[in-house]
Amino acid sequence: MLVSVPASYAQTIPITISADMNKVVFDGKWTFENEWKPSSLEEVGTPSGYLYIRTAHQDNFVYVFVDAALDTHPVMYSDRATICFDSNNDKSTFADSDDYCFAATLGRNSTVALQGGSPLTISDNFKKISAPAEFIGIGGISSDQDIYAQIPHPSFEFKIPKELLGKSDSYGFFVQYYDASSSKFYSWPVAKDSTFYSHIPSPSKWGQIISPDHTLPEFSIPTMILVPSLIFIIYLTRNKISK
Numbered sequence: 001m002l003v004s005v006p007a008s009y010a011q012t013i014p015i016t017i018s019a020d021m022n023k024v025v026f027d028g029k030w031t032f033e034n035e036w037k038p039s040s041l042e043e044v045g046t047p048s049g050y051l052y053i054r055t056a057h058q059d060n061f062v063y064v065f066v067d068a069a070l071d072t073h074p075v076m077y078s079d080r081a082t083i084c085f086d087s088n089n090d091k092s093t094f095a096d097s098d099d100y101c102f103a104a105t106l107g108r109n110s111t112v113a114l115q116g117g118s119p120l121t122i123s124d125n126f127k128k129i130s131a132p133a134e135f136i137g138i139g140g141i142s143s144d145q146d147i148y149a150q151i152p153h154p155s156f157e158f159k160i161p162k163e164l165l166g167k168s169d170s171y172g173f174f175v176q177y178y179d180a181s182s183s184k185f186y187s188w189p190v191a192k193d194s195t196f197y198s199h200i201p202s203p204s205k206w207g208q209i210i211s212p213d214h215t216l217p218e219f220s221i222p223t224m225i226l227v228p229s230l231i232f233i234i235y236l237t238r239n240k241i242s243k
Contacts, residue, residue, distance in 0.1 A: 011189045011207035011208065012207060012208050012209070012210055013040065013042045013053065013055060013173060013188075013207065013208070013209045013210070014040055014209075014210060014211070014212045015040055015055045015056065015057055015062070015209050015210065015211050016038070016039060016040045016055070016056050016057075017056070017057055017058065017211075017213075018038040018039060018056040018057070018058050018063075019038070019058065020034070020038045020058075021038070021039070021056050021057070021058040021061070021063045022058060022059070023035070024036070024063065024157065024159075026136045026138055026157050026159065027138065027140055027157075028104075028106075028138040028139045028140020028141075028155060028156060028157055029140040029141065029142050029143045029145075029146065029155050029157075030065075030067070030142065030143060030145045030146040030147065030155065031143060031145060032145055033145055035145070036054050036056075036065045038056060039054040039055055039056035039063065039065065040054065040055050040056065041053070041054050042054075042055075042188065044175075044186065044187075044188050044190065046070055046186055048070040048071075048179075048182070048184070048186075049069055049070030049071075049072075049149075050069050050070055050148065051066070051067070051068055051069070051070055051175075051177055051186050051188070052065075052066070052067040052069060052148055053065070053066055053067075053175055053188060054067070055209060057162070057211075060161060060162050060163065061134075061159050061160060061161060061162060062085075062159075062160045062162060062165065063157075063158065063159055063160075064083050064157075064158040064160070064175075065155070065156070065157055065158075066081040066083070066155065066156040066158075066175060066177060067142070067146065067148055067153075067155045067156075068081070068153055068154045068155060068156075068177050068179070068186075069142075069146075069148040069149040069153050070153075070179070070186065071153050071154055071177075071179045071181065071182075072149075072151045072152070072153055073181035073182075074106060074141055074152060074153060074154045074181075075106070075180035075181050076106055076107040077105060077106065077107045077108060078105070078106065078178075078180030079105070079106040079139065079154045079177075079178060079179060079180050079181075080103055080104065080105045080106070080139075080177070080178040080180075081103070081104050081139060081154075081156035081175070081176070081177050081178075082101055082102065082103040082104075082174075082175070082176040082177075082178075082200070083101065083102055083158055083160075083173075083174070083175050083176075084099065084100065084101040084102075084172075084173065084174040084175075084176075084200060084203075084206065085099070085100050085101075085160070085165050085171045085172065085173060085209075086098065086099050086171055086172025086173070086203045086206060086208075087099070087100070087164075087165045087166045087168070087171060087172075088166075088168075088172075089168070089170050089171055089172045089208055090172075090203075091172060091203055091204045091206070092116075092202075092203050092204065093202055093203075093204050094116070094125045094202065094203075095116025095117070095118075095124060095125040095126055095200070095202070095203055096116045096117050096125075096203075097115060097116060097117040098116070098166075099115070099116035099117075099126075099172070099203050100113070100114065100115055100116070100164065100165070101113075101114040101126060101174075101200060102114070102131075102135070102137050102158060102160070103137070104137035104138055104139045104156045104158065105139060106139040106140070106141075106154045106156075107139065108139070109138070111131050111135070111136075111137035111138075112128065113128065113129050113130065113131040113132070113135070114126040114127065114128060114129065114200075115127060115129045116203075124199050124200040124201075126200065132160075132161050132163070132164045133161070134159070134161050135159065135160060135161060135164075136157065136158065136159040137156070137157075137158045137159075138156065138157055139154055139155070139156040140154070140155060140156075140157075141153070141154065141155075142154070142155050169210060169211040169214050170208055170209065170210040170211070171208065171209050171210075172203050172206040172207070172208050172209075173188075173206060173207050173208055173209035174187070174188070174189075174200070174201070174203075174205075174206040174207065175187060175188040176188075176200070188207065189205070189206070189207040
């Protein structure tokens with residue numbers, strides 16, 4: 001099915017359903033030719049190059065791939081990708097308990113998980129929590145399978161349980177990349193002021209990630225096939241009767 005997104009949703013990423021995300025090898029890079037192809041793409045253009053964000057969902061998980069092709073000088077243990085979700089998409093002024101952020105650092109196996117609701121503005125109203133079960137966040141150096149740039153650069157893979165986010169067809173969404181070699185931050189939505197770069201902004205300034213065809217929350221694949229088929233059969237039947 002073809003789905004269009006209105007122009008007014010300029011800060012919106014449409015997420016796609018995929019039957020192949022369970023094949024992803026979580027090593028922080030594009031491992032094989034078709035690994036992340038069955039996902040939607042958002043390109044963030046900057047003076048330094050492009051930051052590519054790919055998203056998909058399958059079964060009980062949301063998948064995110066952040067490809068920092070703009071950074072050709074990887075710095076181990078310093079380059080970092082952060083993704084944030086506003087579960088209720090309520091655009092709150094201050095981060096509250098339904099807001100979550102996850103930061104993966106290049107070369108580190110551990111991931112920082114944050115939840116809103118802290119009274120401390122110095123931490124952007126976030127507090128550290130334990131990473132949820134089955135969550136994955138990992139950064140690596142790109143391989144020769146990467147379709148965006150052959151020069152080695154950082155890339156990051158995330159697997160987020162829907163149980164944590166809550167099943168919805170839209171979430172507030174924010175992505176930030178820190179390039180340690182230049183000490184610069186890059187983000188989606190694109191920052192409109194310098195303060196946007198050095199911290200996690202208010203959820204009211206985040207964009208959103210939506211499921212235009214409402215497959216998120218997800219039906220099973222057989223159901224997804226059956227429903228359009230039934231609609232098509234009903235249409236043909238009614239058309240025939242009218243004739």
